[in-house]
Each structure stands twice: as C-alpha cells, then as structure tokens.
Amino acid sequence: MGSFLQARRRHLILKEASREDAEKAGDLWNAIVGLGRDPPAKTFAEAVRDTVPPEHMAFLALDEVGAAYAFDLLWKAGKDVPEGASAFEMRSAAREQWAAFDKKAKQARHVSDGFGWDLAAAWAQVREVETAQGDMDRVERIARLAGRMFASLRGAHATKAHGVSGEVYSVEQGNDVARLLPSETVLLTDSQLEVVTLERIASRRAAQYAVRGTTKKSKGPLVLALDESGSMHGIRNEWAKAAAVALARVASEEKRPVAVVHYATSTVVQIVKPDDSAGVLKMILHFLSGGTAISLALGVAVDQVKALAQKGQHGADIILVTDGIDRNEEEQKKSVDAASSIGARLWTVAIECSISEDSPLRKKAAQYTELNDNAMTKGSSITLLAGAT
Structure with a gap:
C-alpha cells in the first residue's frame, strides 16, 4: 500500500479531499489503511481507527481501491459530524459507515468470486454501478449464480473421460472400444488374456463407460443469443446473464471466442471476454x-458464426435462450440450416415456455431444454449446456 501522497494521485476522492484539508485527509487515510502516525486524539480520524472492523x-x-471506497464514505460522514461532538458520537458515526462498507465489501467479494475477477476489478465495477445508480x-x-454455474460446468467436465465423447455417468457392458475402461484395455496388452478380452468385447460384455450427450473433438466458438424482450425481466434475465458469464469463463480457459447477441425486436452484438470486467458488466x-x-436473432448469430469461420474458428455452437416464439418458422429454419451447413450446432433453452416439437428450434437442436423458475435459481441448471463447452 502506498502513502497518502501516492494514493491521492490515483484516486479522485482523495485528491479532492486533500484540496479541502490535506492534513485531515491524510490522517483519515492513514487511520483506514493502518499507516503513519496515530491520528490526533479526539478527532474523527481517531474514531475511524478505533472502529475499523478487524475482519x-x-x-x-492491501487493496487501495477498496480503501479509497471506505475513504469516500468516511470523509463525507466526517464532514457531517458537528463541531465539538463527543468521542462516542464520532465512533457511532464511524461505525455506521463501516457497516455500509461491510455490505459493499461482501458484494465485491461475491462479484470477484462469481465472475472470476480480482478484488480490485470487482471494487472498481461496484463503484461503477453505484455511480450510474x-x-x-x-x-x-447474477455473480453468485454465475459462480455456482461455473462450478457446475467444471464438475460436469470432471465426469468426462479422456478421449470419450460425452458425459460419463456410470459403467456398463458393451463393445465400444473407444469407451473401454482402462482395466479392459490393459488386458489387451497381455498375450495370455487378449483372446478372452476380445471375446468379451465381441459378445458385448466388456466393461465400458456409460455416457450421455456428445462432445465435439475440436471445440469452436460460442455464440449466445440472449432474449431481452420485455418479458425477460427478473430471474429469467438473471439466469441468462449468469449462464453467459459461466459459459464465457469455461470457453476462455480453452481459448474459444464468445459472442453475445442481445435481441428483442433489434439486436446488439458484443464480444465477451471474462477478464474484461467493464465489458462483462x-x-x-x-x-x-x-x-x-x-x-x-438467429440470422445475426449465423452471421457471427460465418465471420468467425472466416477467421479460422470453425465448429461453433449457437445457444439460443428465449421465453417466447415469433412464429416465423421459415426464416428460423433457414438460419438453423445455414448454421448446420458450416458445422454449427444449435442449443435451445426455453424459459417458462414450450416450443412445438415441429419447430426447427426444437426439431433441429442438438439439445432442447425447458426451464422453470425453480431450476433458474440453481447453478446445476447450466449443466444442460455442458456439451457445448
């Protein structure tokens, strides 16, 4: 942590406070971060130092951005403390602001954990949201849900066996050589047991992984089409945005680009990078x-797939999230077919609605899923899209 002189060069609130009263501002900063001499007795800075929450x-x-946030709260509160206030009154005023800081500190921690940011970035975005009211x-x-979703996706990945296409959920008997358990494949290297093992494989009695779903050997970009029509307010929108963050985090680990198509009766395209905190927000x-x-939305999503393919990013997955349908099935079919023709798969998530079995959004989807309000509060709901990651 730098000195007050260094910190005021980097934070506007400290610079402005220093113009008002540099000595008081310096004493307050030092009281907050635990630097320098003890603040003068019977001052608000002393009350602040004495009431700093131990946790x-x-x-x-260590975190200058968080400390600057605390300074902002306490500097404003200190100016409201009447002249000649008692030590008790000053401590009460300080504790009130520390309580407000504690709430924001917890929010910043949840944002940091849920979005995978460092604390400084989380604090910066907390302040950005507050500034914009x-x-x-x-x-x-959304951050807390996104964190649970990310953990669920990582857990789903842990159930996949190396070289096996799909999610492993059990063991079964069969003759799929690609899914044989290691205990079976090792027997094939033993000349005395090879014949017995081959016989078990031929008779579909060999031990193999039981899998569900499919995963592509080479993973391409993700294009997320997120419904932002008026009915998508509340938990529906929170689920969609949390899912986008969690999927982007997983894709980023594998160097896969992610594009989000915001849509209603118009569209906005955004490239999402999890470490771009301002962009995620x-x-x-x-x-x-x-x-x-x-x-x-599908037409714009397909355009994004084509643009990415031209850059060498093939085999995209399009994830469509919607809580309604627009009946324009002919255009939907054209877009789905266009995506399929260049190796992109469609994943359709219907939120609190049902799409007809004859609709191309369902009939031609690699996976179609309906979500109710209860499922949308659970991080495990994202595993329905694990195959796309």
Whole structure:
C-alpha cells in the first residue's frame, strides 16, 4: 500500500479531499489503511481507527481501491459530524459507515468470486454501478449464480473421460472400444488374456463407460443469443446473464471466442471476454426490452458464426435462450440450416415456455431444454449446456 501522497494521485476522492484539508485527509487515510502516525486524539480520524472492523484490516492495508471506497464514505460522514461532538458520537458515526462498507465489501467479494475477477476489478465495477445508480443487488445475485454455474460446468467436465465423447455417468457392458475402461484395455496388452478380452468385447460384455450427450473433438466458438424482450425481466434475465458469464469463463480457459447477441425486436452484438470486467458488466446490465424476434436473432448469430469461420474458428455452437416464439418458422429454419451447413450446432433453452416439437428450434437442436423458475435459481441448471463447452 502506498502513502497518502501516492494514493491521492490515483484516486479522485482523495485528491479532492486533500484540496479541502490535506492534513485531515491524510490522517483519515492513514487511520483506514493502518499507516503513519496515530491520528490526533479526539478527532474523527481517531474514531475511524478505533472502529475499523478487524475482519477488514488486512484487506484495507492491501487493496487501495477498496480503501479509497471506505475513504469516500468516511470523509463525507466526517464532514457531517458537528463541531465539538463527543468521542462516542464520532465512533457511532464511524461505525455506521463501516457497516455500509461491510455490505459493499461482501458484494465485491461475491462479484470477484462469481465472475472470476480480482478484488480490485470487482471494487472498481461496484463503484461503477453505484455511480450510474444501477442495481448492485441484482449484479451480486447474477455473480453468485454465475459462480455456482461455473462450478457446475467444471464438475460436469470432471465426469468426462479422456478421449470419450460425452458425459460419463456410470459403467456398463458393451463393445465400444473407444469407451473401454482402462482395466479392459490393459488386458489387451497381455498375450495370455487378449483372446478372452476380445471375446468379451465381441459378445458385448466388456466393461465400458456409460455416457450421455456428445462432445465435439475440436471445440469452436460460442455464440449466445440472449432474449431481452420485455418479458425477460427478473430471474429469467438473471439466469441468462449468469449462464453467459459461466459459459464465457469455461470457453476462455480453452481459448474459444464468445459472442453475445442481445435481441428483442433489434439486436446488439458484443464480444465477451471474462477478464474484461467493464465489458462483462456492460453485458449484464444491457437490456433492450420490446418484443421477441427469434428469426432476426438467429440470422445475426449465423452471421457471427460465418465471420468467425472466416477467421479460422470453425465448429461453433449457437445457444439460443428465449421465453417466447415469433412464429416465423421459415426464416428460423433457414438460419438453423445455414448454421448446420458450416458445422454449427444449435442449443435451445426455453424459459417458462414450450416450443412445438415441429419447430426447427426444437426439431433441429442438438439439445432442447425447458426451464422453470425453480431450476433458474440453481447453478446445476447450466449443466444442460455442458456439451457445448
């Protein structure tokens, strides 16, 4: 942690406070981060030092962005403390602001964990949302859900055996050589047991992995078409945005590009990189409202797939999230067929609605799933898309 002189060069609130009263501002900063001399007796800075929550001391000493947030709260509160206030009154005022800081610290931690950011980036975005008078509680809910979804996807990946296409969920008997258990394949190297093992394979009695779903040997980009029509407010939108973050984190680990198509009756395309905290926050807060134009969204998604293919990124997956249909099945079919022709698969998630079995959104999808409101609160709901990652 740098000195007050260094910190005020990097934080506007410290610079402005220093112009008002450099000595008081320096004393308050040092009281917050635990640097320098003890603040003068019977001052607000002393009250702040005496009431610093023990659980935040180490964090405040190491994270300058978080400390600057605390300074902002306490500097404003200190100016409201009346002249000649008692030590008790000053401590009460300080504790009130520390309580507000504690809430934001917990939100920043949840944002950091859920989105995979470092704490400094999380604090910066918490302040960005507050400055824009956004709904930080909503961002926190999405972050916590995204974190659970990410963990569920990593867990689903852990159930996949190397070289086996699909999710391993049990062991069965069969004759699929590609799915044989190691205990079977090792017997094929023993000249005395090879004949017996081959006989078990031929008679479908060999031990092999039982799998469900399919995974591509080479993974391409992800294109997420997220419904932002008026009916997608609330938990529906939170699930869609949390899923986008979790999927982007997994894809990023494998160097796979991710594009999000925000759609209603118009579309906005955004490239999402999990380590771009400002970009992720922009994606989360984005909402178009209006009607639902799935055929339009699919057309834009296919254009993104083609653009990525031209850059050598083939075999994309298109994930369509919607809570309604637009009846334009002919255009939907054209877009789905166009995607299929260049090796892209469609995954359709219907939120609190049902799509006809004859619809190309369901009939031609690699997987079609319906989600109810209960499932949308669970991180495990994302595993329905594990095959796309």
